[in-house]
Amino acid sequence: MSGTDPRESVHKRAPTMDGVPNVTRADAAAAVRNPLAFIAARWTPHPRTVQRAALAPLVMSVIIVVTGGAVRLTGSGLGCPTWPKCTDDSLTTTSEMGFHGVIEFGNRMLTYALCAAVGWAIIAARSQKPYRRSLTLLGWAQFWVVMSNAVLGGIVVLVGLNPYTVAAHFVATTVLLTLATVMWQRTREGDTAPRPLVGASVRQLVWVMVAVSALLITVGTVVTGAGPHAGDSSDVPRMPVDWEMISKAHAVLAWIVVTLTFALWFVLKAVDAPKGPLARTRDLFLVLLAQGVIGYVQYFTDLPEVLVGLHMFGSCLVWIAVLRVLLALRERPEETVSALPAQEYDATSVSIAGPR
Secondary structure (H helix, E strand, C coil): CCCCCHHHHHHHCCCCCCCCCCCCHHHHHHHHHCHHHHHHHHCCCCHHHHHHHHHHHHHHHHHHHHHHHHHHHCCECCCCCCCCCCCCCCCCCCHHHHHHHHHHHHHHHHHHHHHHHHHHHHHHHHHCCCCCHHHHHHHHHHHHHHHHHHHHHHHHHHCCCCHHHHHHHHHHHHHHHHHHHHHHHHCCCCCCCCEECCCHHHHHHHHHHHHHHHHHHHHHHHHHHHCCCCCECCCCCCCCCCHHHHHHHHHHHHHHHHHHHHHHHHHHHHCCCCHHHHHHHHHHHHHHHHHHHHHHHHHHCCCCHHHHHHHHHHHHHHHHHHHHHHHCCEECCCCCCCCCCHHHCCCCCHHHHCCC
């Protein structure tokens, strides 16, 4: 219109708002039928978000090992004397159960936090674009290990802290640490076939180191099962082995791992290996050094609870560091997708055909 200020017509327009898409009954049914697919269809996380989600179960696994150690070292292993309830009549701890009940029940509650972390990792992996089936499978594997270990933890309580079940409980947590470490690493690389960065002889040396490290951790559970920290103030049976002898065997295995790590570092330097394997080997050596100091100090000071707890924390770090050395021996570059001619794409909807 002539003589009309265009700014005035803009101000007279009714305010508009982008419509919020309605959730139809079909959408709700799809969400109930397959919630992961429903979320994945509507959310694409940033790669860094997926990496952080994969790191969460790894951190929580270490935390639950430390808190489980606190349960044992404070004598609170039977603070909740039954499972899945805390007592025959109560799901939660009661005031009459005191400090030990709070410690044991608190550790049980951390299992839910671990489940939430694993669930978050599964959702993030399932929603990543393009879809990576290997990541999702690693997340689900962690979920089933957590569920199995929760049942095993209940059996530990029901059998009165039998040392063999306690050892199995820790070994299952080590399996969880393994899966979480591998998943965290896989979020930072592609799905192409792994390309080795070092020769076959170096890889064989590392596999020997991994095997000895696994044996070291297993023997460590026997040391704990035969040692004085039974997990409860009552008369809990111990493994019928000579504690002094098994402790010395544990120390010998630790020195073998240290020697293999030292040899690996020199071999990697000699073959001019990439920085990744060298850096991971250096990290492992430093963790082993700290763990060895703690181990010898606790041995000669009659196993004070604080140092035993630190040693359990260190065992987690040692195993993670060993796995990182193994995973650093190869690389998986991300796949490069070549651009296809525009005419090969057919728009199937307005949203696809429009600007992106």
